[in-house]
Structure formats: C-alpha cells, structure tokens
Amino acid sequence: MAPRVVKQARAERTRAAVMLAAAEVFAENGFSGASVMKIADRAGVTLGGVYFHFRSKEELARAIVAGQPEFVVPPEGSHGLQRAIDVTRTWARQLAESPMLRAGARLVWEQDRFMPAGENSHQQWTGLMAADLQSAVDDGELKPEVDIQAIARMIVNACTGAQMHSYVETAHEDLVDRVEEIWRCLLPALGVSDECKGIKGIGRE
Amino acid sequence: MAPRVVKQARAERTRAAVMLAAAEVFAENGFSGASVMKIADRAGVTLGGVYFHFRSKEELARAIVAGQPEFVVPPEGSHGLQRAIDVTRTWARQLAESPMLRAGARLVWEQDRFMPAGENSHQQWTGLMAADLQSAVDDGELKPEVDIQAIARMIVNACTGAQMHSYVETAHEDLVDRVEEIWRCLLPALGVSDECKGIKGIGRE
Incomplete structure (x- = not known):
C-alpha cells in the first residue's frame, strides 16, 4: 500500500x-x-x-x-408488513449486544440537547416504519383506510416504551418477546387481508 | 388546637x-x-x-x-374502557404541570436503582389498565377473547414512548393528542362491541 x-x-x-x-x-x-x-x-x-x-x-x-438504522439489517428479501415486523425484531434482538444500539436507546431522552429539531430518532424510525407499511398497502396486504402515519408512530412509541421497561426489568433480555406481543396486539387493527396470513415473527408460530 | x-x-x-x-x-x-x-x-x-x-x-x-396513580384522578363516574382511556388522558393533560408526574416520567429509566423488583411503574400501571379493561370485558364492552394483559402492557408501553417523544419535541404540550391517537389506533384491535360506540376522548368527537 x-x-x-x-x-x-x-x-x-x-x-x-x-x-x-x-x-x-x-x-x-x-x-x-x-x-x-x-x-x-x-x-x-x-x-x-x-x-x-x-x-x-x-x-x-x-x-x-x-446511524441507528444502518445497524439494524432485517433478513434479506423481507418487505412490506413482514419487513416492518422484521426491523423491530432485529433491533430488539441486537440491542443487548450492540453498543451502538444501546447508546441510541440511552440517548433518546436527551436528544433535544444535540439533535436538530425535526431529525430526532422518533421521526427517523416513524418514517422508516411508514414506508414499509405503505408498501404493505400498495401490495394489498393492508386495507387502504389504515392511517399509516398514526400506526407507524404507535409502533415506534410502543417499541420505545417496551425497550425502557425491558431494560429496567430484564436488561433487555425479553425485548424480542415484548416486541412480538406488540405486533400481536396491533395486527387486528391493521386491516390485514387474507394475503397476509403467512406473516412470521409475532410469536404465534 | x-x-x-x-x-x-x-x-x-x-x-x-x-x-x-x-x-x-x-x-x-x-x-x-x-x-x-x-x-x-x-x-x-x-x-x-x-x-x-x-x-x-x-x-x-x-x-x-x-404514589403516581394517586395524582391521576379520572373524571368521576367513568368506568371500564372509558375509565382506561380517561386515566391516560388525565395523566397526559396533567404531566406538563405536575412536578410529581414529571418526576415519575423522568425516573422511569433509573428506577432499577431504587424500586424493588416487581413493583416498578410499568407493572403498577399495567395492573391498573388491566383492571379497567377487565371491567370492560365483564360489562360486555370488549370481546372476552381480547388478551387483557397484553393490551394493558401495550398501552403502557405506547404511553411511555409517547411521553418521551412528546417531551423531546414539544415539552409535553402535544401529549394528549398523542395519547388519543394511540387509542384511535388500538380500538379496532380491542373487539369493541356496539355498546361501546359512545366512547369519548379519542380525538374524533
């Protein structure tokens, strides 16, 4: 060289x-x-x-x-609703092991001190979730009347809360279970169509 | 004296x-x-x-x-699903003004340092939500197959996340809107029966 x-x-x-x-x-x-x-x-x-x-x-x-989303790589080939689920599960599985993701989780509370308004982690993740949910609507997986933005915010909120409670109670060990439970609760609200029956990773297989 | x-x-x-x-x-x-x-x-x-x-x-x-739940007094006479919603809305409305509630929110992250295992705020609030949802099932407002404990955890998770993001973005000013949105998203998953059409406080009246 x-x-x-x-x-x-x-x-x-x-x-x-x-x-x-x-x-x-x-x-x-x-x-x-x-x-x-x-x-x-x-x-x-x-x-x-x-x-x-x-x-x-x-x-x-x-x-x-x-850089948080770069550290969360869902399985290749997953898309639409499955990808939205896989992203949250991959994040949950890697959190306990990854210093980058643990730092991201720890900094949520204080990010008004260093992130410019409009670029915080909530908006970043909501945008990514909404994009996957929009693909799901486009592919006929979800009914078009679903409020994509609201559901995306809901998922990010619930994952944030689950992360904090899982940290306090089990040092993130049960986070994957908690995230799968969130999807299990939410799926009936998503207007999931019959094409979507094969969805994986919500803890019922 | x-x-x-x-x-x-x-x-x-x-x-x-x-x-x-x-x-x-x-x-x-x-x-x-x-x-x-x-x-x-x-x-x-x-x-x-x-x-x-x-x-x-x-x-x-x-x-x-x-003592957090003592500081959150829902309107008199509300019960079942309406009470579950009212508790979260009352909490959201009072948070910005109440030092007790703001302290509770700020201490979530660190409570493993001072709360005995099994008595943290997540379990405390989940228990209260589950009790209201159980009343709702008993009164025929919700379908009996709804997983009360899972939904209660979901609501507490989502409210915790909403609180953190609302703090970072608007110093809790828009928290009531965010909490109402959570219920709006979740209601279709609750198997709400026709008796429940009159539900208030989810931002659609």
Missing part, C-alpha cells in the same frame, strides 16, 4: 474506534454524564485524536443516533 | 414540602443527578429535616413513583 492509503486506513480505524468508545460511554453514562475525555480514554486515543474526527460530544452523539 | 396537633400538622406540611421539592429536583436532574442536599435546599429545610421524614434519596424516589 502507498503511504497515503495506509494513513487513510489508519484514520478510518481510529474514527471507528472513537465511535464505538463513544457508544459505550453514552450507553453507560447518558449524554450529560459522558465527556470527550472519557471517550478518548476508552478509545485509547488522545483528545486531539477525537477532535480530529468529531468537533464535539454533540457531533458524536448525532452520528450515533442518525 | 392542642400543641401535639399543631406539631403534627407542621410535620405533615414539612413532609409534603420535601416530597414536592424532591419531585422538582428529580424532574430536573434525574435520580443520579439529584442529592438530598439539593432537595433540602429546594424545600427550605435542613438535611436533618429531610432525614426525619425519609431515610434516603431512594426512599423519596420510591414514594414519588409508588
């Missing part, structure tokens, strides 16, 4: 290490309890090393919250 | 003042950011004055969380 490529690769590794360290520190301490110094120590880099990649604690928190 | 009665009344006033001050301090700083000293200062009493009534910061937080 040419020296410039080596340098570039090293910079990317450092950036990733700083992100991961920040996620761990945010997950443990929240936004207000975290400091750039703690993050630098955890990543094993200098303060200057952190500031080379991120201008502030706020910018680090923004990158972690905005 | 006899001196002992005067003393008793004064002690009760002090206790109430300490509770209120604690609620304000918890609402602003969370559990870990609060201290008994801050609470004493806010209440205008000595440290000894606080410890006369509450053994610790934990005991204060427990009293506030355990």
Whole structure:
C-alpha cells in the first residue's frame, strides 16, 4: 500500500474506534454524564485524536443516533408488513449486544440537547416504519383506510416504551418477546387481508 | 388546637414540602443527578429535616413513583374502557404541570436503582389498565377473547414512548393528542362491541 492509503486506513480505524468508545460511554453514562475525555480514554486515543474526527460530544452523539438504522439489517428479501415486523425484531434482538444500539436507546431522552429539531430518532424510525407499511398497502396486504402515519408512530412509541421497561426489568433480555406481543396486539387493527396470513415473527408460530 | 396537633400538622406540611421539592429536583436532574442536599435546599429545610421524614434519596424516589396513580384522578363516574382511556388522558393533560408526574416520567429509566423488583411503574400501571379493561370485558364492552394483559402492557408501553417523544419535541404540550391517537389506533384491535360506540376522548368527537 502507498503511504497515503495506509494513513487513510489508519484514520478510518481510529474514527471507528472513537465511535464505538463513544457508544459505550453514552450507553453507560447518558449524554450529560459522558465527556470527550472519557471517550478518548476508552478509545485509547488522545483528545486531539477525537477532535480530529468529531468537533464535539454533540457531533458524536448525532452520528450515533442518525446511524441507528444502518445497524439494524432485517433478513434479506423481507418487505412490506413482514419487513416492518422484521426491523423491530432485529433491533430488539441486537440491542443487548450492540453498543451502538444501546447508546441510541440511552440517548433518546436527551436528544433535544444535540439533535436538530425535526431529525430526532422518533421521526427517523416513524418514517422508516411508514414506508414499509405503505408498501404493505400498495401490495394489498393492508386495507387502504389504515392511517399509516398514526400506526407507524404507535409502533415506534410502543417499541420505545417496551425497550425502557425491558431494560429496567430484564436488561433487555425479553425485548424480542415484548416486541412480538406488540405486533400481536396491533395486527387486528391493521386491516390485514387474507394475503397476509403467512406473516412470521409475532410469536404465534 | 392542642400543641401535639399543631406539631403534627407542621410535620405533615414539612413532609409534603420535601416530597414536592424532591419531585422538582428529580424532574430536573434525574435520580443520579439529584442529592438530598439539593432537595433540602429546594424545600427550605435542613438535611436533618429531610432525614426525619425519609431515610434516603431512594426512599423519596420510591414514594414519588409508588404514589403516581394517586395524582391521576379520572373524571368521576367513568368506568371500564372509558375509565382506561380517561386515566391516560388525565395523566397526559396533567404531566406538563405536575412536578410529581414529571418526576415519575423522568425516573422511569433509573428506577432499577431504587424500586424493588416487581413493583416498578410499568407493572403498577399495567395492573391498573388491566383492571379497567377487565371491567370492560365483564360489562360486555370488549370481546372476552381480547388478551387483557397484553393490551394493558401495550398501552403502557405506547404511553411511555409517547411521553418521551412528546417531551423531546414539544415539552409535553402535544401529549394528549398523542395519547388519543394511540387509542384511535388500538380500538379496532380491542373487539369493541356496539355498546361501546359512545366512547369519548379519542380525538374524533
């Protein structure tokens, strides 16, 4: 490798290490309890090393919250209503293990301190859920009179609440069960058509 | 009044003042950011004055969380499904104004530090919701095959999530609308019978 490529690769590794360290520190301490110094120590880099990649604690928190959907990859080929369900189940299954997702969950409460208005995690996830539900309507899985936006907000609200209660009660161990229960409760309200009988992952198979 | 009665009344006033001050301090700083000293200062009493009534910061937080339902009084005469809806709407309407309810909301995340297992706010509210929904089934408002416990958990989850997102986006100003939307989404899943057509407070009147 040419020296410039080596340098570039090293910079990317450092950036990733700083992100991961920040996620761990945010997950443990929240936004207000975290400091750039703690993050630098955890990543094993200098303060200057952190500031080379991120201008502030706020910018680090923004990158972690905005990147949440990238860390949640549903099974290939799932679409429409099945994809909406799979996204929430994948998130629930990975949350306990993933520092990035745990940081995202921990930062929900404080995101008014670092996210621009209109870009918070609630709106981000609601938009993604609504897109999958709209595909489901387009494909005839759901009745067209279903209020997609309201249902999307409802799912994001319920998953947020389930996440908090699961954290307090079982350190997220039973989160997948709680998320599947949410879908089981909600499905009769979605006007699911006969084409949708084969839906998986709501804990009744 | 006899001196002992005067003393008793004064002690009760002090206790109430300490509770209120604690609620304000918890609402602003969370559990870990609060201290008994801050609470004493806010209440205008000595440290000894606080410890006369509450053994610790934990005991204060427990009293506030355990007392939440007392601060949420639905309209007289409402029962069954209407009462379940009214309880959530009353809570949503009062949250922005009530230090006790704001403290309860703020402490959800940290309650594993001070609530005994099995007595947290999620279980407390789920029990209350389930009781109202059971009355609704008994009165023929809801179909008996509805999974009361699952629906109760769903409502508490969704209200918790709505509360957090409403806090971040509008300082709780639009919480009543969000709670009414939850019920609007969920009602078709509840197997509501014809007796229940007159239901109020879900934002469609």
